[in-house]
Amino acid sequence: MKAGALELGHASKVTSSVPKSGVNRGMSILDLFIRIIAIIATLGSAIAMGTTNETLPFFTQSIRFRAKYNDLPTFTFFVVANAIVSAYFILSLGLSIFHIMRSRAQASRIALIFFDAAMLALLTAGASAAAAIVYLAHKGNTKANWFPICQQFDSFCHRTSGSLVGSFAGVILIILLVLLSSIALSRR
Amino acid sequence: MEKSESTKIDVVETNKERKGKAPLLGTAAPVVAAATTAEHAKGGAKRGIAIFDLILRIAAFASALGAAVAMGTTEETLPFFTQFFQFEASYDDLPTFTFFVVAMAIVVAYLVLSVPFSIVCIVRPYAVVSRLLLIIFDTVIIALATGAAGSAAAIVYLAHNGNQDANWLAICQQFGDFCQRASGAVVAAFITVVILIFMVVLSASALRRH
Numbered sequence: 001m002k003a004g005a006l007e008l009g010h011a012s013k014v015t016s017s018v019p020k021s022g023v024n025r026g027m028s029i030l031d032l033f034i035r036i037i038a039i040i041a042t043l044g045s046a047i048a049m050g051t052t053n054e055t056l057p058f059f060t061q062s063i064r065f066r067a068k069y070n071d072l073p074t075f076t077f078f079v080v081a082n083a084i085v086s087a088y089f090i091l092s093l094g095l096s097i098f099h100i101m102r103s104r105a106q107a108s109r110i111a112l113i114f115f116d117a118a119m120l121a122l123l124t125a126g127a128s129a130a131a132a133i134v135y136l137a138h139k140g141n142t143k144a145n146w147f148p149i150c151q152q153f154d155s156f157c158h159r160t161s162g163s164l165v166g167s168f169a170g171v172i173l174i175i176l177l178v179l180l181s182s183i184a185l186s187r188r
Numbered sequence: 189m190e191k192s193e194s195t196k197i198d199v200v201e202t203n204k205e206r207k208g209k210a211p212l213l214g215t216a217a218p219v220v221a222a223a224t225t226a227e228h229a230k231g232g233a234k235r236g237i238a239i240f241d242l243i244l245r246i247a248a249f250a251s252a253l254g255a256a257v258a259m260g261t262t263e264e265t266l267p268f269f270t271q272f273f274q275f276e277a278s279y280d281d282l283p284t285f286t287f288f289v290v291a292m293a294i295v296v297a298y299l300v301l302s303v304p305f306s307i308v309c310i311v312r313p314y315a316v317v318s319r320l321l322l323i324i325f326d327t328v329i330i331a332l333a334t335g336a337a338g339s340a341a342a343i344v345y346l347a348h349n350g351n352q353d354a355n356w357l358a359i360c361q362q363f364g365d366f367c368q369r370a371s372g373a374v375v376a377a378f379i380t381v382v383i384l385i386f387m388v389v390l391s392a393s394a395l396r397r398h
Contacts, residue, residue: 110393113388113392114385114388117330124335124338125334125338129341129342132342133346135284147356171331182324186319
């Protein structure tokens, strides 16, 4: 009877520890999945902004009416920031896979949270700066005498506005990643 | 016959158990004492991190408040005017600066409201839910503050340098004081972001269970 009670106690300990590591593993797999989507989003944004090139069909003798992303330094910063964040996500895929295999790793999770927060700041800065310029290009500013260039460069404006969507989606995904990592850290 | 054998075996077992139990009890006491002191040390480390987090929160509050006030009180009127209008620049002439002031005001309000949660983390070092809440909301506020700072920085850069291809004039050459104030506000907002990132990493390192 004593042996039977001991066996029951041991079995209950085993069954209570399995769901915890199983949930942690599930969250690590979800983390990997979100990271892959974020790679696609930020890379798409960088490519969409980087391949803008619109030439208007009329020109004068001295100047040609052309709009490219590197005419505006803010858009250059946007492309560079998205490229850096995309490269970081590709590199962090390895660490994410490591977390799937070893769900109890803590120091590497904290390092991942730190880098995710830093990349969040970089990506949001690039996306918001480009959004400010796109808003200005659409509306202009009468007080500063800034003309809304979207009235002439229609396709350029559409492309730049569309590439902002992927970048902001990446921002939301990074916030989700930090949430997942911190929950997994607190559960252990 | 069988019953007497079983009772004999039982007696032998209980004697062995008693012999086995005494040294176990002797070794159990110092192990338990060591465990409690280790727990106190870990709780003390978490409490220290929480106190540092509160100090950083107050610093971030000061920086964000400075940014919001500096941008919100920009108003410069040039000393010359024509017959029809006066040359003045204020933060609400540019919608991006309005967004900056509103977003920094939200950041300031959040930092004030999160001080009680930080105090709870100091008082109870093992509270997981409040630390988790702090991390999540701090991350969202990082995104908001960086959004405000980045967009205002883009407009300030444009105001300083202009853009020849888009035919946008650099207005800072006329409104010097306005530009300086706006640039200072953007710098203060970025300092807030750096402090917030540091706070998130601190909360994460205090979350882990040993």
